[in-house]
Every structure is written in C-alpha cells, then in structure tokens.
Amino acid sequence: MSQNNRPDPKMNKSTHLPRKRFYRARAHSNPLSDSHFPVPITPSHVDYSLHYPHFFPSNDVISTHQATSSGVHSKKIQFADIGCGFGGLLVNLATLFPETLMIGMELRDKVTEYVRERILALRKANLGQYQNISVVRTNSMKYIPNFFEKGQLSKMFFLFPDPHFKEKNHRRRVISPHLLDEYAYTLEVGGIIYTITDVEELGEWMKACLEGHPLFEAITEEELKADPIVSLLISATEEGQKVARNGGQTFQAVYRRIAVSEEE
Amino acid sequence: MAETAIEEGETNKEMEVAPALIAVHPLEKSVAVAAGAELRVFDLEGDSPVSLLDDSGGPLHADSIRAIRFGAKGRLFASAGDDKLVKIWTTDSWRCLHTVCSEKRVSAVAISNDGLFVCFADKFGVVWVVSLDGEEGNQPLVNKKAAPILAHYCSIITSLEFSPDGRFIISADRDFKIRVTIFPKKPFKGAHEIQSFCLGHTEFVSCLAFPCTPDYSQGFLLSGGGDSTVRLWDMTSGSLLHTCEVGVQAELVESNGDEVCHPAVTAICTFPVGSLIAVAIQSLHGVMLLNCDLSSRILSVAKVVSMGDIFIATSLGVSSAGRLWMITGASNILGPNFTSLARVKVLAGFQMSSNPESSENEPVMLEDTDIPGGEKVLEKLQGSLLSAKEEKALAAATEAVKMAMRNLLIKKQYSEDRRELRKKSRNDRKLKQ
Known part of the structure; x- marks a missing residue:
C-alpha cells in the first residue's frame, strides 16, 4: 500500500515476516503435469548445507553425499510435511522438536517462496531457532524416493490436501492405495502418518486407504490424546485455523507404519 | 506460438512409430517377431512357419x-x-x-x-x-x-x-x-x-536385464537408459555399483550447438552362461558387447560388432545355443498404407560353456543362408526378403523409431519465456478479460 523506502515491500514492517498478499497462488495445482524444477538424483544428492546451514556448515569440499556416507553428518530429515502450504505446522514443530530436521514439500512455486522467506525471517528474528526446518518445491507424488531413503522418516503429514472431488481426478489425490506403498517405504517401522481434512468424503477415502493397507495400523485413542502433535494439526495450520474460524468439522486419520506380517 | 505448439502435437501423433521386436525361445525352439500389429512366429524345431x-x-x-x-x-x-x-x-x-x-x-x-x-x-x-x-x-x-x-x-x-x-x-x-x-x-x-x-539414471530407463551369476548369489541388475549408459545395480539395496557410459565409449554422443544428444540404450541381453552382455544403442550400426565382471563389479566395453550402415538394432533376443538374434525395423513409418519393415540378423559363436579356459570364440555374423532355418525363417519373420531399396528404407525406419521414442519418453523443454506466455493464455485468465 504505502510505498516507503524499505528495500523489500514484501516484508511486514514490524514483524519482518513475509506478507502473504505478495505470495498469492491458486489453491490447486495439477500434480500430473511435467514439472520444471530440479529434482535430486538420489537422496544423497539432497544438499543439506543449503537447507540447514546451521547443522551443516557448508564445507564446499565435502559434498553432502560423501559426508553422509562417511558419517561426518549422519543427521537426516525425519519429518516431512507433504503439501506444507504456508508452513504453519513446520513453524510450530520447529520449536517443539528443535533437534529434528524437517522439510515441507510444496508444489506451488509462489507458496514455496513464501515459506522460504518466512523461515529465513524467523531465523533472523530468533537467533539459533528455526534452523531445523526448510522447504522445497517438488511434486511429492512423483519424487519422494528421490529425497528420502528407505525407512528414513519418522513422521509424515498430509494436512488438508486437495480433495479432487471428481471420480476422474481421484488418481490425483495425494493419499491413494498405490502411493501409500511409497510412503510405507520411506517411513521407518513405527513411524506415523498424519492425515486431516475438512472434507468428509476425502476423510473417509483417506481412512479407507490406510485401513486397507497391510503396512499401516490405526493408532489408539489414548495414544492420540498423548501425542502433542495431534492438536497442532488444526491449530497450527492455516487451513485448520480457517476451518476452526468457520466452525467447520475436521476428519483425521493417524496411522502407524508396521512391519510386514510373515504368515501371508 | 501457442498454435505452433498444437501443430507439433499433431505431427507427433502421426509419428507414433513402434520399433520391431524379437523374442527367442529359451531353447531356441522358435523365434517370434512383432512388426507393427503383426505377430510372426517361426518354429525352428519343426522347421516351419507357425499359424x-x-x-x-x-x-x-x-x-x-x-x-x-x-x-x-x-x-x-x-x-x-x-x-x-x-x-x-x-x-x-x-x-x-x-x-x-x-x-x-x-x-x-x-x-x-x-x-x-x-x-x-x-x-x-x-x-x-x-x-x-x-x-x-x-x-x-x-x-x-x-x-x-x-x-x-x-x-x-x-x-x-x-x-x-x-x-x-x-x-x-x-x-x-x-x-x-x-x-x-x-x-x-x-x-x-x-x-x-x-x-542414478539421468534420463528415462529403457530396459532391464540380469547378469548370469553361477557363483554369486542373485541380486545384480542391469539397466539401460536414455542417458546413454548401462548401469549395474545391487537391487536388494538399490545401490549403483557401476556405470558404463556406452554412448561416450562408442563415440555416439553428438553435440550440435548447446544441445547434446545422447542416443538411448534400447535393449540389453545377457547370455545364460558367460560374462558378455549385448547392448543395442540408437544410432549404433551394430551391437556393443560389454564384459560384466561381477567380482570387481565393473562393466567394460569388450567389442563393438559393426554391421554396415543400415542395421541399428531395435530389439535383441538370445538363446541357449549361443546365438544373438537382432532385429531392426518399425511399424508403418510412412503412414497406415505402408507396411512395416523389419530385418533380422544373427550373431553366433558366443561362449556357452562356463569353463573360462575353453577357447575364446569370437562372435561372428551369420550370412542369411547360414542362420538357423535358413532364408525361409527370414521370409517369415521379416514378411519378405528385403530388396536393396527396402534395406535403404530401414535407415529411415530406425530414425523414425528414435524420434518417436524421444517424443514419448523425454520431457519437453520449454523456454522460460514460452512458459510465461502459455500461462498468460490460460483459460481462467481469458474469461476475466
């Protein structure tokens, strides 16, 4: 609005956080289209020093894959927020699990840009904090195996995904029986997958997919109550806050990755 | 510019050319060829074409x-x-x-x-x-x-x-x-x-094969791809053991201007015995033989068997008799009225005993009359014995196959400007104006 002499009008004057109005994007993005962003060839090609400079001081000589294999930097990303949107959950989890590396994956370039700026601003304003979160623009329905090794992740989040109502477009849903195979591959045994939506039909779909999958089992009510993350699914995410504001309902499904039963 | 994009799309449709394929019975009892929609089989054991x-x-x-x-x-x-x-x-x-x-x-x-x-x-x-x-x-x-x-x-x-x-x-x-x-x-x-x-591949993966491992527990995998490489993997762990840049080794990688063209590996064949692997590469007139040393986990070029200037193999088949069957050709390259073209050749003399001490046989190209079953096999599998003119047309056929494969499997690259332009012409934006 008011043009001042600040170098970056996209930043809020008082909080120095990026202002969302400059990063508006359409709510939906086609996951089927061929994309034009770079994709790491293998998980060892993910440049950790770029995402987490605090944990991985860039020693240009030691490229990350050599470093990880030699055990110098054995720390790996453990939480992945698939379709992280504006990054509300990541920001909340960052201080709750300060030693855990987390990444948000988002398909829309402008939204990714916003989250990147937001994290940088938070790191600047809170020294030593928010060093464990980062964001990447990618199509996680296609490239999850390029980012994470087998059993690397302990938590995956799928919060308020695109519902894709039309039956024709169900294959674009981020939770589907076949994609769950890949998520099960990436999650360690005991790892947890969190899903939530405000669309009842999608909630039922996600639950049915997880329920029908041999490598996932539902988490009990008591465990859910004891898990501090569960309440964040609504309170920390921008979409969740919107639903709460409008007094809407939410439908969650939280499942654990289990080992294969041998008797089959 | 948007219009040219649409036109391109239409011509691509016409360019949907399928490569000719070959498959050999594991004991070489019969050979099958697919050319376009046609399936042709010759019974080598019974010495007769199959209906x-x-x-x-x-x-x-x-x-x-x-x-x-x-x-x-x-x-x-x-x-x-x-x-x-x-x-x-x-x-x-x-x-x-x-x-x-x-x-x-x-x-x-x-x-x-x-x-x-x-x-x-x-x-x-x-x-x-x-x-x-x-x-x-x-x-x-x-x-x-x-x-x-x-x-x-x-x-x-x-x-x-x-x-x-x-x-x-x-x-x-x-x-x-x-x-x-x-x-x-x-x-x-x-x-x-x-x-x-x-x-590890940096382009589409086109083919898979398994090296033969009498002395090693199973778990090795070979793959070829659009990046002109053959790679050896441990499939249990997914780790890449070795990469053989076959395109570079055969001096087939061309660069015109800033665009580097990597000819794709289209087929890999391993033999029931021995360490040799046959590799077909687009724009290689012949077939490349690799040595697959599983103890040191290294792939190396053993030999390039050249086959004149009209034979770029589109598919390979192998039998226990130590023969490599190769085919080149394509389905209706010049429109629906044109019949498919195919040419079959056989390379014989691959070592078929596991004894490495046995005399090292050099694979030799068989004359048409010397292949198992003789010329009538070719007549069946190729549809006819090709005239010299048709042999020349094979070059065009393999070029068409190459283009069709690229169009199908390689991501189209658009310049930044062009992507922006297309975004601007999006339908939802048009309505607002």
Missing part, C-alpha cells in the same frame, strides 16, 4: 505391439501393445489361451518364472496381474480379470521383469526410476512392499 490360432476372432492385434516375450521355461508366450490387449499363448500349439483387456495401452509385459502369473504395465504407470493357474490350456478364458498390484505415479512404465529367483518384480519408468518390489505370494492383494529404488 497362430486365436478363437476370439478378428485380428490378433489391432494396433502396434509393444512387448513380446517367452516365459522362462518357454511354455508360454505373451504379446501386448497399443490395442490394449494382452494375449497369452501356449507355445505347444501356438493357440491363444487368454486375451486380457487393459484399460490403457500396454507398454510392458512379464511372465512369472513359475508360469503362474502374467503381469503387464500400462502407459499410466499401473502394473496389473492375471493368474494362469488351474488351466492347462483346455478352456481359453476370454476377458480374464486383471488386478492392479502397484503403480508408478502417472509415469510410463518402460520395462517390467521378474528377478531370476522370482522374489522381486522390477519396473522401470520414464522418470529415471527403477522400483524393486517384493512379489507377494498372493499378488491379487497388491505388491505393497518396496525392496528398493535404483536411482
């Missing part, structure tokens, strides 16, 4: 065949392609046992080593399974129901294989990926457990 029997009526295949193969024991044969049909044949009588209808075009097919299951992959990345048990070929079941077992998210699956020990089903796609999945005892419930992803 295929199909009770379903109508043509065998109505569109280009994309995959053919014999089962591990040679009892079964499968063919599938753009007409969305998978046909499973018994090789005793060459009768069609099953015709399976797919929802999408079929890009790859595999038969389990025990002959109980046939799996096929479609162009949307889904792998399906059909069961063959309980039938001895007496009652052909038309429209057997297929069940989806796994999927590569909306990617064309280019190759599908069962591992030699039957534990895994391996699928490769155009998104540079090879997925190794445990093949379950009850596949109809889906194959959910991924053993590994073999990542």
Whole structure:
C-alpha cells in the first residue's frame, strides 16, 4: 500500500515476516503435469548445507553425499510435511522438536517462496531457532524416493490436501492405495502418518486407504490424546485455523507404519 | 506460438512409430517377431512357419505391439501393445489361451518364472496381474480379470521383469526410476512392499536385464537408459555399483550447438552362461558387447560388432545355443498404407560353456543362408526378403523409431519465456478479460 523506502515491500514492517498478499497462488495445482524444477538424483544428492546451514556448515569440499556416507553428518530429515502450504505446522514443530530436521514439500512455486522467506525471517528474528526446518518445491507424488531413503522418516503429514472431488481426478489425490506403498517405504517401522481434512468424503477415502493397507495400523485413542502433535494439526495450520474460524468439522486419520506380517 | 505448439502435437501423433521386436525361445525352439500389429512366429524345431490360432476372432492385434516375450521355461508366450490387449499363448500349439483387456495401452509385459502369473504395465504407470493357474490350456478364458498390484505415479512404465529367483518384480519408468518390489505370494492383494529404488539414471530407463551369476548369489541388475549408459545395480539395496557410459565409449554422443544428444540404450541381453552382455544403442550400426565382471563389479566395453550402415538394432533376443538374434525395423513409418519393415540378423559363436579356459570364440555374423532355418525363417519373420531399396528404407525406419521414442519418453523443454506466455493464455485468465 504505502510505498516507503524499505528495500523489500514484501516484508511486514514490524514483524519482518513475509506478507502473504505478495505470495498469492491458486489453491490447486495439477500434480500430473511435467514439472520444471530440479529434482535430486538420489537422496544423497539432497544438499543439506543449503537447507540447514546451521547443522551443516557448508564445507564446499565435502559434498553432502560423501559426508553422509562417511558419517561426518549422519543427521537426516525425519519429518516431512507433504503439501506444507504456508508452513504453519513446520513453524510450530520447529520449536517443539528443535533437534529434528524437517522439510515441507510444496508444489506451488509462489507458496514455496513464501515459506522460504518466512523461515529465513524467523531465523533472523530468533537467533539459533528455526534452523531445523526448510522447504522445497517438488511434486511429492512423483519424487519422494528421490529425497528420502528407505525407512528414513519418522513422521509424515498430509494436512488438508486437495480433495479432487471428481471420480476422474481421484488418481490425483495425494493419499491413494498405490502411493501409500511409497510412503510405507520411506517411513521407518513405527513411524506415523498424519492425515486431516475438512472434507468428509476425502476423510473417509483417506481412512479407507490406510485401513486397507497391510503396512499401516490405526493408532489408539489414548495414544492420540498423548501425542502433542495431534492438536497442532488444526491449530497450527492455516487451513485448520480457517476451518476452526468457520466452525467447520475436521476428519483425521493417524496411522502407524508396521512391519510386514510373515504368515501371508 | 501457442498454435505452433498444437501443430507439433499433431505431427507427433502421426509419428507414433513402434520399433520391431524379437523374442527367442529359451531353447531356441522358435523365434517370434512383432512388426507393427503383426505377430510372426517361426518354429525352428519343426522347421516351419507357425499359424497362430486365436478363437476370439478378428485380428490378433489391432494396433502396434509393444512387448513380446517367452516365459522362462518357454511354455508360454505373451504379446501386448497399443490395442490394449494382452494375449497369452501356449507355445505347444501356438493357440491363444487368454486375451486380457487393459484399460490403457500396454507398454510392458512379464511372465512369472513359475508360469503362474502374467503381469503387464500400462502407459499410466499401473502394473496389473492375471493368474494362469488351474488351466492347462483346455478352456481359453476370454476377458480374464486383471488386478492392479502397484503403480508408478502417472509415469510410463518402460520395462517390467521378474528377478531370476522370482522374489522381486522390477519396473522401470520414464522418470529415471527403477522400483524393486517384493512379489507377494498372493499378488491379487497388491505388491505393497518396496525392496528398493535404483536411482542414478539421468534420463528415462529403457530396459532391464540380469547378469548370469553361477557363483554369486542373485541380486545384480542391469539397466539401460536414455542417458546413454548401462548401469549395474545391487537391487536388494538399490545401490549403483557401476556405470558404463556406452554412448561416450562408442563415440555416439553428438553435440550440435548447446544441445547434446545422447542416443538411448534400447535393449540389453545377457547370455545364460558367460560374462558378455549385448547392448543395442540408437544410432549404433551394430551391437556393443560389454564384459560384466561381477567380482570387481565393473562393466567394460569388450567389442563393438559393426554391421554396415543400415542395421541399428531395435530389439535383441538370445538363446541357449549361443546365438544373438537382432532385429531392426518399425511399424508403418510412412503412414497406415505402408507396411512395416523389419530385418533380422544373427550373431553366433558366443561362449556357452562356463569353463573360462575353453577357447575364446569370437562372435561372428551369420550370412542369411547360414542362420538357423535358413532364408525361409527370414521370409517369415521379416514378411519378405528385403530388396536393396527396402534395406535403404530401414535407415529411415530406425530414425523414425528414435524420434518417436524421444517424443514419448523425454520431457519437453520449454523456454522460460514460452512458459510465461502459455500461462498468460490460460483459460481462467481469458474469461476475466
């Protein structure tokens, strides 16, 4: 609005956080289209020093894959927020699990840009904090195996995904029986997958997919109550806050990755 | 500019050329060739061309065949392609046992080593399974129901294989990926457990093969791709053991201006015995032989067998008799009225004893009259003995195959400007104006 002499009008004057109005994007993005962003060839090609400079001081000589294999930097990303949107959950989890590396994956370039700026601003304003979160623009329905090794992740989040109502477009849903195979591959045994939506039909779909999958089992009510993350699914995410504001309902499904039963 | 894009799309449609394919019975009892929609089989044991029997009526295949193969024991044969049909044949009588209808075009097919299951992959990345048990070929079941077992998210699956020990089903796609999945005892419930992803190719993966390992436990995998490489993997862990830059080694990588053109590896064949691997590469007139040393885990170029200037193999087949069958050709390259072109050649003399001390045979190209079965085999498999003029047309055919493959499997690169321009012409924006 008011043009001042600040170098970056996209930043809020008082909080120095990026202002969302400059990063508006359409709510939906086609996951089927061929994309034009770079994709790491293998998980060892993910440049950790770029995402987490605090944990991985860039020693240009030691490229990350050599470093990880030699055990110098054995720390790996453990939480992945698939379709992280504006990054509300990541920001909340960052201080709750300060030693855990987390990444948000988002398909829309402008939204990714916003989250990147937001994290940088938070790191600047809170020294030593928010060093464990980062964001990447990618199509996680296609490239999850390029980012994470087998059993690397302990938590995956799928919060308020695109519902894709039309039956024709169900294959674009981020939770589907076949994609769950890949998520099960990436999650360690005991790892947890969190899903939530405000669309009842999608909630039922996600639950049915997880329920029908041999490598996932539902988490009990008591465990859910004891898990501090569960309440964040609504309170920390921008979409969740919107639903709460409008007094809407939410439908969650939280499942654990289990080992294969041998008797089959 | 948008208009030119549409035009390009249309010409691409016409350019949908399928390469000629060849498959050899594991004991060299018969040879099969697919050229366009036509399936041709010659019975080498009975020394006669085969007439295929199909009770379903109508043509065998109505569109280009994309995959053919014999089962591990040679009892079964499968063919599938753009007409969305998978046909499973018994090789005793060459009768069609099953015709399976797919929802999408079929890009790859595999038969389990025990002959109980046939799996096929479609162009949307889904792998399906059909069961063959309980039938001895007496009652052909038309429209057997297929069940989806796994999927590569909306990617064309280019190759599908069962591992030699039957534990895994391996699928490769155009998104540079090879997925190794445990093949379950009850596949109809889906194959959910991924053993590994073999990542390292920097273009589409085009073919898979297994080196023969009498002294090593199973677990090695070979792959070829659009990045002009052949790679050796440990498929249990997914780790890349060695990369052989075959395109560079054969001096086939061309750069015109800033665009570097990597000719794709189109087929890899391993022999039942010995360490040699045959590799077909686009724009290589002949075939490349690699040495696969599994103790040191290194692939090295052994030899390039040159075959004049008209033979770029589009498919390879191998038999226990130590012969490499090669084919070049394409389906209707010059429109629907033009018949498909194919040329078959045979390279013989591959070492077939596991004794490394035995005299090292040099593979030799067989004259047409010297190939097993003689010229009448060629007459059947090629459709005719080619005239000199037709031989010349083969060069155009392989070029068309190359273009079609690139169009199908390589991501189109648009400049930044052009992407912005297309974004501006989006329909929802137009309405606002």
